[in-house]
Amino acid sequence: DAGVTQSPTHLIKTRGQHVTLRCSPISGHKSVSWYQQVLGQGPQFIFQYYEKEERGRGNFPDRFSARQFPNYSSELNVNALLLGDSALYLCASSLVAAAFEQYFGPGTRLTVT
């Protein structure tokens, strides 16, 4: 079975641009969470979606948005990119919103110049 997949794997953008990151969860998993990992730190929670509804939001500005599609895949959008948005963006899937374990994809490495 395929694990969590994310695309693209790497991305370079300039300040002010916007970016869309994509995630496909494990088959049968209905919840997707997004995390940002800056170098040298642990991942920070951005969003959780379950059955296409937002179930949680971390302490990130409104420039960050996300959505979940009927097939449970998800997109993370970031507008007006800042240098500080450079990070590894991780997608995690779980069976339900409050599942104990989450399974992570390989991440998308975003570099903002």
Next chain:
Amino acid sequence: DQQVKQNSPSLSVQEGRISILNCDYTNSMFDYFLWYKKYPAEGPTFLISISSIKDKNEDGRFTVFLNKSAKHLSLHIVPSQPGDSAVYFCAASDAGNNRKLIWGLGTSLAVNP
């Protein structure tokens, strides 16, 4: 305010010996704890978890111990193997936050042949 703390940024052990990775937490609402392993350029891989109603959970070479009164948990790897060399993250969750994961900063483990 770091709710999950991994105070040792790095650890080096000899192959075949025991590796002990430590984690402390401050939020008494946390009731589920997880360890993830991360290689460079990959997403975190779930290793082992423990509920707050237990004090020990074992899976092969990996054992997690939880001391609730001290708000401390540890991951033991016995025997350590060179392939265990990676960054290990401790994460915690509580039911009140839809189980969003709160992460430590990670400990980089090097197992020397």
